[in-house]
Amino acid sequence: MEIKIQLTDCPKQKTKDSELGFGKVFTDHMFTMDWDKENGWHDAQIIPFGDISLSPACNVFHYSQETFEGLKAYRTPDGHIQLFRPEENFKRLNNSNKRLAMPEVDIDFCIEALKKLVEIDQEWVPYSEGHSLYVRPFCIATEPNLGAHNTSMVKFLIILSPVGAYYASGLNPVNIYVEPRYVRAVRGGTGFAKTGGNYAASMLAQEEAAAQGFSQVLWLDGVEQKYIEEVGAMNVFFVLGDEVVTPELRGSILPGITRKSVIEILKHWGYKVSERRITVDELMEAYKEGKFTEMFGSGTAAVISPVGLLRYKDYDMTLSDGKIGELSQKLYDALTAIQWGKAEDPFGWTVKVC
Numbered sequence: 001m002e003i004k005i006q007l008t009d010c011p012k013q014k015t016k017d018s019e020l021g022f023g024k025v026f027t028d029h030m031f032t033m034d035w036d037k038e039n040g041w042h043d044a045q046i047i048p049f050g051d052i053s054l055s056p057a058c059n060v061f062h063y064s065q066e067t068f069e070g071l072k073a074y075r076t077p078d079g080h081i082q083l084f085r086p087e088e089n090f091k092r093l094n095n096s097n098k099r100l101a102m103p104e105v106d107i108d109f110c111i112e113a114l115k116k117l118v119e120i121d122q123e124w125v126p127y128s129e130g131h132s133l134y135v136r137p138f139c140i141a142t143e144p145n146l147g148a149h150n151t152s153m154v155k156f157l158i159i160l161s162p163v164g165a166y167y168a169s170g171l172n173p174v175n176i177y178v179e180p181r182y183v184r185a186v187r188g189g190t191g192f193a194k195t196g197g198n199y200a201a202s203m204l205a206q207e208e209a210a211a212q213g214f215s216q217v218l219w220l221d222g223v224e225q226k227y228i229e230e231v232g233a234m235n236v237f238f239v240l241g242d243e244v245v246t247p248e249l250r251g252s253i254l255p256g257i258t259r260k261s262v263i264e265i266l267k268h269w270g271y272k273v274s275e276r277r278i279t280v281d282e283l284m285e286a287y288k289e290g291k292f293t294e295m296f297g298s299g300t301a302a303v304i305s306p307v308g309l310l311r312y313k314d315y316d317m318t319l320s321d322g323k324i325g326e327l328s329q330k331l332y333d334a335l336t337a338i339q340w341g342k343a344e345d346p347f348g349w350t351v352k353v354c
């Protein structure tokens, strides 16, 4: 499919990297394409970033039929721009689309479209340390019809946002609250899909935890409320003695691409990594025995995020003396060196844009 390109005639003033924060500033252009039953995907275009016009009756507004992705483009020391594992993101988008009964996209075409878009907006890729260009592809159901049945029309967009750290605290440890009441997802539901509804369902718990000074909540499973799942925007890892444990993928948590990369790096380094079920009770026991020493989250936005304090009900677990844990720092350094092109990429994860 041909991509029509219409460039803006009034490029925006760029925000200083130090004032970017996360997800508030957008570049000059975006990619859009549409799907309907008769024509399949069509009308691929790169156009100036701006508001889109939709009927208020579109399915997405009423029934949350939506999927999204998150990946990043990085500026390398030798002046290139590269993406991190984009194929994985579009594969996951297709898995989410299948679950949300929306059409799959052509992965190679989407990567080409994304490369073109990033190339056009290349000056927006931040130059300073720790900053990158966040890429947000998403699909929305656009049939204007209040009937609660599957959509016959979908819109796919990619928008770009230059970003700094996801948490205001940067790489400093975050405090996490184990959510004892609300649940985010259940097996057979949409937990493994990256869909807006999962996030909408988590806002209240997130807000209540924030009011108590916590950055995010750690979800427990939706059936017995005892197995650890994931944090609002990250997967989680625990250092228990000589074992690094992360909850296994059982359909209710997001199969994070950073999670997958961390597991591959740890195995490459010879660590014992277990993807298994783990209860909050096991964590508390291990903490009492002095074996639970470190915890961190992994995610595209959050990168590697050390956890300094974990609270379950009224029990507090202080990890790595509330400082950045040794393994968290080592992983952060290794992963970001690959992402920013400062080190060899022995895994072949990066894809050059220009």
Ligand code: PLP
Binding pocket: 070, 230, 231, 232, 233, 234, 235, 254, 255, 256, 257, 258, 259, 298, 299, 300, 301
């Ligand atoms: N879990 C949730 C709920 C997320 O929103 C994210 C962020 O994308 C992750 C985990 C981490 O996934 P990834 O590493 O692919 O960004």
Ligand code: COI
Binding pocket: 069, 070, 071, 232, 233, 299, 300, 301, 302
């Ligand atoms: C990401 O890390 O890409 C995410 O999607 C997290 C998001 C909820 C900001």
